[in-house]
Amino acid sequence: MKRILSYFAAASLLVAVSCRNDEADLQNDPEKGLILNTDAQSLSKRISFANSGVIDMKPSTGGKTSLAGNFPLVLVAEVAPPEYNGKKLRATHVALEGNYAYVSYNTEGETYLGAVEVINISNPNAPQLVMQAILPNTDVSSVRYDDGKLYIAGAKDIYASGASSPAFVGSMTLNGGMLGNAFQETFLTGKVGTDVASNGTKYYAVTGATGVLAQLNKNNQQVEFSISLNDLRALGYNNNKIVVLSGTEGVKVYDANGLNLITSFATSTDVVDAKRTIDFIDGKLLVSEGYNGVGVYNLTSGAKLQKLALPTNLTGVDPSDVVSNAVSVNENRVFVANGGAGLYVYQPDNADLKLMGSLDLSGSSNFVVSRGEYIFVATGAGGLKIIKTVAPTNGTIDCTAYPVYNGSDWLNVNSGQILEYSGTKSLQGINVNQTLTWCGALTASQGVNINSNATFNMYGKLYQGMQSNPWNSLNINSGALLNLKGDLTVYGHMILNSNANWKIQGNVTILGNLTINQGSKIEFVGSSSSITINGTVTKNGTSTITGTYNDVNHKL
Template sequence: MKKILPYIAVLTFLTVLSCRNDDNDFQDQQENGPILSSDAGTLSKRIDFGNAGVLDMKPSSGGKTVTAGNFPLVLVAEVAPPVYNGKTLRATHVTIEGNYAYVSYNTEGETYLGAIEVLNITNPNAPQLVMQAILPDTDVSSVKYDNGKLYIAGAKDIYASGASSPAFVGSMTLNGGMLTNALQQTVLTGKVGTDVTSSSTKYYAVSGATGVLAQLNKSSQQIEMSIPLNDLRALGYNNNKIVVLSGSEGVKIYDANGLNLITSFSTSSDVAEAKRTIDFIDGKLLVSEGYNGVGVYNLTSGAKLQKLSLPTQVPNVNPSDIVSNAVSVNSGRVFVANGGAGLYVYTTDNNQLKLMGSLDLTGSSNFVMSKGEYIFVATGTGGLKIIKTVAPESGAPNCSGYAVYNGSDWLNVNSGQTLEYSGTKSLQGINVNQTLTWCGALTASQSVNLNSNSTFNMYGQFYQGTQSNPWNSLNINSGALLNLKGNLTAYGHMILNSNANWKIEGNVTIFGNLTINQGSKIEFIGTNSSITIHGTVTKNGTSTITGTFTDVNNKL
């Protein structure tokens, strides 16, 4: 096996700094460099919003959820993989810095062909692919952002490059966060560079099969230390320690200052050359162990503290396709890419990791990376999924005066009831027959109905519906009022029936169609409100729209 698996532009040339057999005998090589494209309009055509919308997390007990969830999520978009010279690439890794996500790719099979792409995630409802670097004769396994550079690990076609070994590690100097042809590469012993990380002064890489752990100088690219190890899959930097995972030799932990071995311990044996990842939480090491789930180890002693077992009896999924491929930690939550079973989410409970639930995602979940408010999942033929967590924004209204909601996943407000709640919750749907106030953050995957003469005060972040079923709509019926102070994203249709009222102080995005019927009133409060409508707008009869606002797509 040659490697680990899970647009028109200008051809450039560059000088590559190389090391043969890790011996610091550097020489210059001239070869084809990255093929760069910054045509965001063309690149972003691969972004699909057709399945965007609120996600329902399956509860840990299986079956249908009956209570409101505490971890609302939305699928922002799906990104189809790039195709170059008839070859479809596959996502291998993601690193996130600020408003940019950097995605690496390789090609399955014997062809060496990779890419790095930049996603601008400034607007959470409208990510853009803003730049691409195609790397001919080169697979990219892993990328790591550090101080204006991307550190890269992968494999090269030795017949095209003249390198002594396929495995390489290198760095690309970015320009304002964008990719460049300033790419320096160093040859490593082994078939493929599998992972890369960095500290403040050094960077580190591992290579697979008969590979090495290498420490490199950030400035000169020279290999300062190299330790032969077999079947290396992943590495990480934690508390001035370098932690490496071998599929055959388990975990080894080194002092980052001199690569002196501190400790080592066994993990379960793994399928040869399969891609795996590691991460850290509260002094513990998490290891994706394939058909053995995720192992949780004490970083100091190596004692196995817990096992996150693979799910069993997943409907319509072959058991051989259920495998823990990758693990990622973010804000106390643990995300596990469990192949055909989807994405599993854990949280800490009494010093143990407890399953919160799972998400069914199209394609096999091969890789996961979470940082900030985003979760990126690479799924074989399903492309790259961009998932966003939903939480109150900074500067949100003070919700201390409202009770926390702990009720059903369908929130019903009966006639004569006035209900006031706070918090961050995920619901199936909402029916309001009198008065509802919600302060915080909220999702509803199905319909929201404000029935005649009812009022819904929404203070904070609100996401509703899915694009795949737009008729699970947000309906404001006769005499009803939706009073919004914050942000609303409606993925389906939105309907204002006769004499409906809608007050907006914030930002609205509607992916479906907006229907405004006779006598309806839309009032924008303040001077900073905006509305973005992607579907069509139908106005039946006479309605009024008042106030100062920005109509982003000029639909009103």
């Protein structure tokens, strides 16, 4: 039987629901369907920092603006997709919990081959790929973390695995956040398990083609209720309701206890074989609708409230690749993966969602999920982008004494000026010729120059530059002072020119090189400061480094 080349199949195989428990004998046994790899050093070679750095968001107008942005972001890293037996996989879904991101994969074409990987994001500047589970004869469509378990939906090659049906859901017990070899599977009617959600003692799954919505018991994996529905794409839990999206039948809302239908309403009919997602904001349902953009619906009445239209007239982008593949809500912001157009960001504005801007990302944006400080964007064969939002750490610094900055995206302090600001902003660059105090969080995608005898007091978090252009550097010039109380991340190079001064009370990360010229002074204040330098350190002439600090990579 030839496999359909997509997430969802156009035909169905009607089978009875069955359950199989595969326990602790699964490790490294392809016949049982799980191959674990814990070689973090080898796995992490697929993580690239070559494009890491501050991201400039294109404004909602599509042109340029001279105003500082209100949503600073940095690209932390890119994760290349795994390969197994010469087959390259592609990312399909991400679940986030604590310090870990769980990424699922499948394979295009006739081969059934999937994986689940664990990324440790406890160090926001240096994520690590710490564990992998390869699942031969299995595609993985979706993952969800809940109470120490990872719930998984996908499809099996029934001929190679002996499965009674292609569509399955299952649960994997985690050990300290790591993947385990206790993996239980339940087979459902349909070609592929497309999505999974959980709540209390129950979890829920949907399958594609002539599929089902199923309610399962977490303890014994048994199906308690099952409802036949066509072409199911996505599943969500909101306010004790189960919401499902069908590509042909629209949205259906069920009571989470017993799956009693509450309401249903139509959405635009979607193209066959496309992955879609849903999310919720302020009692509204957001539906990624492919070539129809994102629909915003009243979850109670089903009334369509707004359409987030696809961007048009994009230079160098094939219009057929501009499609709303996925939507995710976090901290009152809405993220839409618009295929070749990139990632679009919205925020509430009275009763509607208003476009804040967009991000150009290499590869087609096929999936997005945002939780906490992170945004994960899957770009198919282009791998996974890890993006971090920038904000000061809550409760550690009081900025109320300083006025909020609402000025240009190039912050220039002229000779004789003493300027003080607060806020969380994204800038192009900073030139200080006298005295600047900033309290809060800042990104600067280009250079930061503290010129001769000037002072820059930075209280909070500062991210500067890009790995791809390290000579857009952070420069402390002759007689100048950078007084840092907080965290500094420099993605390119940092240069202390002759007789420069740098006070550090916090944590510094320099991904490029550090040059310390004659007469420069670095003073670490307090007893808990640290500095991590990934590049080389060049000391020209005599300089002074004093205080107590942790030199993580032993470069100073």
